Amino acid sequence: MKKIKWHLLVIALFGICAGYVNKPQKLRTPMGQEMDTYQYWYSADGRMYYGYDLSSMGWVQGRDYDCVYPPNICTFIADPTRSHSDDTGNWFYASDVPQSGINMDGGFELMDE
Amino acid sequence: MKRIMLTGVIPALLILLFAYTATNKLAALDDFTASMYNQPIPHRLAYILARAIPIAEILAATCLLFGKTQKLGLYTSFILLALFTGYIGLILLHVFKRIPCNCAGIFRHLTWQQHLCINLLLLALTGLALSPQTKKHSQSPLKQSI
Numbered sequence: 001m002k003k004i005k006w007h008l009l010v011i012a013l014f015g016i017c018a019g020y021v022n023k024p025q026k027l028r029t030p031m032g033q034e035m036d037t038y039q040y041w042y043s044a045d046g047r048m049y050y051g052y053d054l055s056s057m058g059w060v061q062g063r064d065y066d067c068v069y070p071p072n073i074c075t076f077i078a079d080p081t082r083s084h085s086d087d088t089g090n091w092f093y094a095s096d097v098p099q100s101g102i103n104m105d106g107g108f109e110l111m112d113e
Numbered sequence: 114m115k116r117i118m119l120t121g122v123i124p125a126l127l128i129l130l131f132a133y134t135a136t137n138k139l140a141a142l143d144d145f146t147a148s149m150y151n152q153p154i155p156h157r158l159a160y161i162l163a164r165a166i167p168i169a170e171i172l173a174a175t176c177l178l179f180g181k182t183q184k185l186g187l188y189t190s191f192i193l194l195a196l197f198t199g200y201i202g203l204i205l206l207h208v209f210k211r212i213p214c215n216c217a218g219i220f221r222h223l224t225w226q227q228h229l230c231i232n233l234l235l236l237a238l239t240g241l242a243l244s245p246q247t248k249k250h251s252q253s254p255l256k257q258s259i
Contacts, residue, residue, distance in 0.1 A: 003179065003180050003181070004178055004179055005178060005179070005180060005183075007125075008124060008125055008128050008177065008178050009178055011128050011129050011132075012128045012129070012132045012174055012178060013132075014129065014132075015128065015129040015130070015131070015132025015133040015136070015174075016132050016133075016136045018133050018136075019132060019133040019134065019135065019136030019137035019140065020136050020137075020140050023136075023137055023140035023141045024137075024141045024144045
């Protein structure tokens with residue numbers, strides 16, 4: 001076995017522990033359940049979709065949807081064959097919701113994909 | 114003092130950085146994958162990179178742990194840091210159509226400009242550790258005489 005530098009191994013273990021302790025936490029409901037919602041989704045015509053607790057609706061994370069925080073940026077991995085409803089009761093498909101990002105001025109710009 | 118700094122502290126700093134970042138990403142892989150989807154790259158590539166980046170970071174940190182592979186680890190670190198720095202540079206130069214969120218890295222609360230400064234500093238330190246002058250210094254007097 002190659003000669004290991006033990007002091008560096010201790011530093012690596014410290015880094016691993018720190019990385020695990022500081023892993024990104026999901027938002028939780030007051031009851032402690034994981035909560036994933038649409039947050040600040042902007043469509044091309046400026047409509048915003050938000051406010052659903054998708055977990056409680058029985059949707060499967062990773063298959064039906066996925067979300068990442070900070071809340072003004074959301075990634076949506078949705079089943080394109082299923083329709084979804086926004087907070088106003090309108091139905092839409094995943095293809096209707098273009099992804100967006102924040103520009104240097106804090107405004108939203110549509111993704112190119 | 115300078116020699117200790119270059120041959121001891123810089124690899125330690127890089128190991129700490131890569132061990133932290135790789136664990137942080139792997140511990141919340143779904144989140145990291147989603148963050149990668151927010152980057153201005155094709156989704157298929159984002160999925161692959163979400164797995165490849167932490168693996169590359171682990172490899173770099175592991176190489177830095179051993180005396181014989183430390184140089185390889187420094188080169189790997191330099192390449193990784195150069196790629197990250199280049200990507201940030203492209204973002205700040207508005208090469209992409211939008212500025213993606215900086216939620217994919219460990220310094221989530223920093224701006225892209227602050228990210229760039231940190232990366233440039235780490236890149237410079239790694240380059241310094243790889244410089245021929247440092248290599249000459251880090252050789253033992255016995256080896257030099259042989």
